[in-house]
Amino acid sequence: MSEPDGLYKPQANRLEIDSQKSTAPLADDEFYHMRHRNRGIALIFNHLIFDQMLCKPRRGTDHDRDNMESVLKMMGFHVKIYNDYTCDQIMETLDIVSKMDHSNNDCLVVTILSHGGRFGTIYATDRPYNSNDVIHKFSGTQCPSLAGKPKLFFIQACRGEQADSGVRIHSDSPRRDQEFYTIPNLADILIMFSTVEGYYAWRDTQNGSWFIQSLCKMLRKHYKTRELLSILTLVNRDVAIGYESDSILPKFHKKKQMCCIASMLTRLLRF
Numbered sequence: 001m002s003e004p005d006g007l008y009k010p011q012a013n014r015l016e017i018d019s020q021k022s023t024a025p026l027a028d029d030e031f032y033h034m035r036h037r038n039r040g041i042a043l044i045f046n047h048l049i050f051d052q053m054l055c056k057p058r059r060g061t062d063h064d065r066d067n068m069e070s071v072l073k074m075m076g077f078h079v080k081i082y083n084d085y086t087c088d089q090i091m092e093t094l095d096i097v098s099k100m101d102h103s104n105n106d107c108l109v110v111t112i113l114s115h116g117g118r119f120g121t122i123y124a125t126d127r128p129y130n131s132n133d134v135i136h137k138f139s140g141t142q143c144p145s146l147a148g149k150p151k152l153f154f155i156q157a158c159r160g161e162q163a164d165s166g167v168r169i170h171s172d173s174p175r176r177d178q179e180f181y182t183i184p185n186l187a188d189i190l191i192m193f194s195t196v197e198g199y200y201a202w203r204d205t206q207n208g209s210w211f212i213q214s215l216c217k218m219l220r221k222h223y224k225t226r227e228l229l230s231i232l233t234l235v236n237r238d239v240a241i242g243y244e245s246d247s248i249l250p251k252f253h254k255k256k257q258m259c260c261i262a263s264m265l266t267r268l269l270r271f
């Protein structure tokens with residue numbers, strides 16, 4: 001059964017809507033340098049329960065949390081999990097991590113599993129915040145030891161209250177001379193949202209969200225052999241084609257989902 005991962009509260013169904021220095025690559029490198037001493041830190045903010053009247057519980061989110069933890073550990077990350085944190089606790093945690101010395105780390109991953117809304121709204125246990133509040137904690141000025149290194153954000157949350165009915169289609173197939181250089185403050189960031197702006201994201205109460213299921217599946221299968229954006233394109237395809245909602249409510253039945261990638265990466269990324 002299917003329902004959206006937003007603030008709508010339908011009847012119970014099985015699927016719900018849901019001065020440190022950076023050792024960056026040289027200016028002309030095509031790929032990020034991913035052979036530091038450590039892979040890096042991966043943060044998972046998982047939200048199941050919210051304050052009364054704020055949002056309904058997100059049944060199935062623990063499957064997403066465990067799935068992400070498993071695949072990120074397999075990839076070599078030091079995973080830290082935070083369950084049902086308040087907004088202040090989230091921001092305090094991000095401040096602490098952004099002030100750490102990441103000089104010996106390849107990159108950073110932040111995963112957020114929660115309810116959401118329009119224009120970057122994400123819900124902590126007690127109140128909403130904005131996705132930009134998270135991303136800007138790791139800008140070049142705020143976290144200099146990650147400057148020039150990839151910062152990856154994966155956000156499972158609704159971004160509105162529209163449901164995508166889909167459309168039927170037919171197949172159409174048959175240089176190293178300088179060591180220091182300047183980069184934009186928000187370079188080397190990638191954000192992948194579970195859905196496009198304005199739309200629901202979907203979560204199965206038994207198996208977890210479509211997006212996280214697919215992301216973990218594709219990372220497990222391809223992270224050693226394929227470049228990251230090509231893996232995420234496979235996630236886009238898998239979610240778009242391979243999933244469809246099943247709900248007792250007609251407005252939520254047979255709906256689709258399209259993930260969305262916003263990339264400010266300046267190099268190719270292969271783990």
